[in-house]
Amino acid sequence: MNKAADICKHTSSDLLNRVQPIASQQSLREEQLIELVEINSSSLNPQGINEVGEWFANAFNKISHDIERIHLPPWERVDFQGVVQQQTLGDLWRIKKRPHAKYQILLTGHLDTVFPLSSPFQKANRLQAECLNAPGAADMKGGLLVLLSALELLESTPLAQQIGWTVLLNPDEEIGSPSSAAILEEEAKTHDLGLIYEPALPDGNLAGARKGSGNFTCCVHGKAAHAGREPELGRNAINKAAELILELAQLNNARPGLTLNTGMINSGETTNKVPDLAVFKFNIRIETKDDAHWCTQHLETLISQYNEHDGYKAELHGGFGRMPKQLDSQHLALYSLVQEYSKQLNRPLTYAATGGCCDGNNLAAVGLPNVDTLGVRGDFIHSHNEYIQLPSLTDRAQLSALLLLHIAQHGLPFKQSRTGGIK
Ligand SMILES: [Zn+2]
Numbered sequence: 001m002n003k004a005a006d007i008c009k010h011t012s013s014d015l016l017n018r019v020q021p022i023a024s025q026q027s028l029r030e031e032q033l034i035e036l037v038e039i040n041s042s043s044l045n046p047q048g049i050n051e052v053g054e055w056f057a058n059a060f061n062k063i064s065h066d067i068e069r070i071h072l073p074p075w076e077r078v079d080f081q082g083v084v085q086q087q088t089l090g091d092l093w094r095i096k097k098r099p100h101a102k103y104q105i106l107l108t109g110h111l112d113t114v115f116p117l118s119s120p121f122q123k124a125n126r127l128q129a130e131c132l133n134a135p136g137a138a139d140m141k142g143g144l145l146v147l148l149s150a151l152e153l154l155e156s157t158p159l160a161q162q163i164g165w166t167v168l169l170n171p172d173e174e175i176g177s178p179s180s181a182a183i184l185e186e187e188a189k190t191h192d193l194g195l196i197y198e199p200a201l202p203d204g205n206l207a208g209a210r211k212g213s214g215n216f217t218c219c220v221h222g223k224a225a226h227a228g229r230e231p232e233l234g235r236n237a238i239n240k241a242a243e244l245i246l247e248l249a250q251l252n253n254a255r256p257g258l259t260l261n262t263g264m265i266n267s268g269e270t271t272n273k274v275p276d277l278a279v280f281k282f283n284i285r286i287e288t289k290d291d292a293h294w295c296t297q298h299l300e301t302l303i304s305q306y307n308e309h310d311g312y313k314a315e316l317h318g319g320f321g322r323m324p325k326q327l328d329s330q331h332l333a334l335y336s337l338v339q340e341y342s343k344q345l346n347r348p349l350t351y352a353a354t355g356g357c358c359d360g361n362n363l364a365a366v367g368l369p370n371v372d373t374l375g376v377r378g379d380f381i382h383s384h385n386e387y388i389q390l391p392s393l394t395d396r397a398q399l400s401a402l403l404l405l406h407i408a409q410h411g412l413p414f415k416q417s418r419t420g421g422i423k
Pocket residue numbers: 110139140173198199
């Protein structure tokens with residue numbers, strides 16, 4: 001066991017008493033959660049996202065007045081006509097407290113969900129006394145309330161003087177944080193550790209190492225012609241795209257853990273016309289940074305080969321937005337501390353590697369050790385069966401508050417190595 005986890009065994013009863021008051025807010029948090037999940041905040045609904053963002057800005061205003069609303073550049077994406085579209089995003093919020101304190105903690109969460117305005121899944125539905133089925137309840141409006149509760153508790157104690165914190169609430173995590181990544185990474189460089197409020201698994205377990213991820217759009221241009229009168233003059237973009245897709249599928253497991261999924265395709269208007277455009281989108285998951293370089297080169301070579309095929313043109317857009325998160329010794333010390341305090345709360349947990357990724361990847365990519373599943377317990381996220389275990393609004397907030405109080409009292413669970421931003 002590392003030193004920090006050992007210390008917490010001896011001092012935890014005092015800290016456990018200090019985090020008890022969080023329990024008295026359980027019914028308030030449940031009411032707030034229902035209010036929040038019923039505001040649609042799909043990544044493509046900036047108005048709804050801003051409504052949720054304003055709600056939290058107002059709530060944080062009780063513990064900090066350093067609140068900044070930041071307009072992000074639009075998200076550029078290639079549509080199924082092969083045209084680059086500018087998608088307006090909601091605003092990002094940055095809330096700071098004590099930027100000169102000894103320890104600097106970055107806490108992040110996303111305001112967006114995956115459920116569009118057109119989805120029938122917009123309301124909360126209580127399944128049992130302790131379970132609520134609702135869009136974004138676990139991923140991650142419940143987690144945002146956990147973050148808020150933990151910081152409110154910290155600010156109610158004198159130990160808070162040791163801790164400076166920054167909260168970032170971003171509007172675009174569910175689409176890969178294309179416009180907020182730069183701010184996340186810039187802030188990561190001036191903090192000692194990161195706490196992220198993605199949901200935990202139903203048993204409370206955490207995500208450990210995470211794969212990296214890249215999203216790509218490929219446009220294959222052919223030539224239109226009448227399918228019956230002069231098909232020989234045409235160049236069928238669907239056929240050419242199909243060849244390319246099958247070649248891409250060969251990349252699965254070409255390196256350990258590498259997966260490629262073509263997930264969307266669009267082409268054609270009618271069966272008697274040779275289609276002149278096919279657009280498809282695919283995602284690649286990787287285990288190491290080297291895999292990203294390897295894939296990028298491989299894709300470039302493949303595309304240039306297809307550009308030599310008579311009468312066809314292939315274009316590739318996109319890239320790797322998230323590098324893999326690997327667990328180094330700082331991460332292991334941090335995870336061990338989280339495990340120790342979970343045990344003190346009678347909720348022992350462990351962690352396991354996952355192919356999924358989140359903003360924890362971005363923070364780790366610039367060297368910030370972080371735990372990224374400190375949000376609520378729940379399951380079936382991104383589906384209409386998504387649910388939250390309501391008691392986790394309290395005990396997960398207590399867990400985060402314990403971590404913050406521990407750091408205030410005993411320091412970081414690893415040697416402070418931040419180079420940027422120490423004031
Ligand atoms: Zn999430």
